[in-house]
Amino acid sequence: MNKKKALPIIVVLVVMLSLALSGCTSPDNSASGSQGASNGQTVIKFMHLWPEGSSNAQYTIVNKIIQDYEKQHPDIKIQTEILGNDQYREKLKVLASSNELPDVGMTWSDGFLKPYVEGQLFTPLDDVIDANLKDNFIPGVKESYAIDGKTYGMPLELNISYIFYNKELFKKYNLQVPKTYSEFKNIVKTLNDNGVIPAAVGNKEGWPGSFWFMYLADRIGGPTLLTDVIHGKRSFDDPAIVKAAEEVQSLVDMNTFEKGNSGLSNDEAKGYFMNEQAAMFLTATWELPNYTTSPDVPQAFKDKIGYFKFPLYEGGKGTDINSYVGGPGVGLFVAENSEVKEQAKDFAAFLVKEWGDKSVTDAGVIPATKVDTAGKKLDPMYVEILKDLSSASNVTTYFDTQASPNVAELHHDLIAALFGKQITPQQFVQQTAAALAEESN
Template sequence: MKRNVLATSTLLAALLLVATACGSTADNNGSNNSGNQAAEAENAASGSAGGEKITLKMMHLWPDGSNSAQNKMVKEIIQEYEDANPNVTIATEVLENEQYKSKLKVLSASNALPDVGFTWAAGFMDPYVNGNMFAPMDDLLQGDLKDKFVAGTTEAYAFGGKTYALPVELNIVPVYYNKDIFAKYNLTPPQTLDDLKNIVKTLNDNKVTPITLGGKDGWPASFWYMYLAERLGGKDMLDKAVAGKDFSDPALLEAAKQAQELVKMNAFVKGANGLSNDEAKALFMNEQAAMFAMGTWEVPNYTTAADVPQAFKDKIGYFKFPTVAGGQGSVDDWVGGPGVGLFVSQNSKHVEEAKKFVSFFVQKWGEHSVTDAGVIPATKVDTSTLKLPAMFTDLLNELNKANKVTLYLDTQMKPGASSTHINMVQALFGSAVTPEEFIKKQDEALKADK
């Protein structure tokens, strides 16, 4: 089955559409569109009121505490749906990111996926789609959700002309930093990699952990590698490497060398490869590290999350990954892409009811995510009349200026190559392999085409 990877130009157009809305003037039909959207969501929900008793099982990956804004929003959407459909109960199971991925694999092996769950795009979905485990969603895209999504956001979930999941978020990866820590040591956000290395040295000299990193999970370290590779080799190099199954570009090797140089400088928290992303994040939230590179799904913790003290939120800023001397990349090239998307299990006993819930969920998420959680949704939202946190507005403006958004390597690659990438990037940041060995193993995995 042919896999459709999200085209960069299409994704960029999607991001531009969301960002431009932030600064545009509300059109005359804005309120009517909002009303129509709410009415359609209500219609999608009302079809099952008073019918047979149904329980839909749902799995998601936003535990309360680590992702409290998203967790609260999921609970509220479920409550709205259950109120409108008293015969339907949504039974949820919530797991953190890596536990979620592991359980999804276990459940799929026994054809026991939940009725509704979340998946990542592109290569991650290959085995589920090829195994006929996800129900096609095209009927929703041609029905209740027609023209609701920002253009370009659903393509990464399409295989062989059919769409098997629907995205709820768009994300990019800034480097968040603690402004108070920077000010204490007279530091400013880095413009170049050399600037970053000087910041690392200053912080280490003052016994402050420069960067927190959850290397145990692999993908957070991949962000750092990807940015180094892009800044060295240019905005299209990584996409070409994956599509061409060729990881031999000299810039890819140099990026691996630069990553290990940062490791040797003690840029990252001690024992990073033993920390999960949630553990690494806790260090930043507790002001025990100065920097944290992570997706914009973290923005609620720095803007809208009610359980995070405002005093802490005021201390957090972000910067774009710096350039590398002699490199071809730009600070306006980002790592990112569509976030997780909702799937419906093909083996669900209640496929149609599950699809109705997905339709309702997607629309409600789009309505509430910007104002209630500070999350960039995959559906169209007119933000021109909304009062948004400064960081959220600034990041939308960054998207407006973006040259390119490169989809995460572990998502782009097929499962075998993706697994190799995660293992090898862990080994690279743990100094367990040389840069040359890292490149050789990744190249072999891509060429194996698994």
């Protein structure tokens, strides 16, 4: 009796499960593995982080390049997977842990790249670079993707940072672009006296505040200081770094930044600048479209925005105002265990090259490859900045990018604490130094 009654239940379950299964296992060519290509094509899996919604320009360029490549190589099919920034990072990690990386994907430089290279997940790209892109990169950029003399990534972007400012607010209070740090401090004071927030910074994630710290370290201790620290040539408890951390807190004491900045995200802080509540914003050139070409920002606002280089610190060792804090953004890697490694390398090189031609004009992104501005219609701000880039004496890659993920996380936490005055400059320096020392052991 009982068994007979059990039957309908089992049937229901089986039907449900099989329904679920049949719904899923139906053929899906676009998602099958690299071997399962239809009509003999080789499939290259490519994962990137420029979704159509948020990064339309980049998305469109990449799609165009893929189409061109497929046209030139009818035997190859590029299969893309697109994720947003944070999800991209998380998924890459999961994929890597299961040895399932896409054939071509995006990576960041230095500290991010290192564990992947140590895990032998990325393949060296020197041969394709030499063959296709030998002198194309801006000097020093591809080295950020090199470990032990081999290059594991081909950079796509290069950003340097400036203080962007509101010209109208400056004019209103008779302020001039500062050349020195004491002039800068006077500006802060004047703006404060008039109830304008001098500068916006969002420290929830730490890195925006780090820009201020890195520039101060560069200006006080000289342009190679932080890079030397990473390479163990100097120690993080260098007096110049202590001084830089102290200057950060004295800026905080002068009310340079909006209140509660350690709880604000970069986007939230940016709102203060975009709504003209804050007069200055230290950020990198990825923001340029907002000040030049973006259709979402009113022209009246764009016209008000100018930029200046971080001022020089009196008595500091960094005496060249053309030394920048910046660094490459994303670059392309090719997976070591890719079954179509050679084709993947060729496609990646093609993409980097084409990207360099199109990215400035079409997306407002400064590529890591040299740009020939002649004959291109560019906003004056781009022309200026590309000129700056070619006359830059030094670009210090962001400290958090250069450091290991461990130290980078700690650095972000400590920067937020430094801006929030929860720790002293000495503690800031000691804790970072301790973490760096632990790693080198």
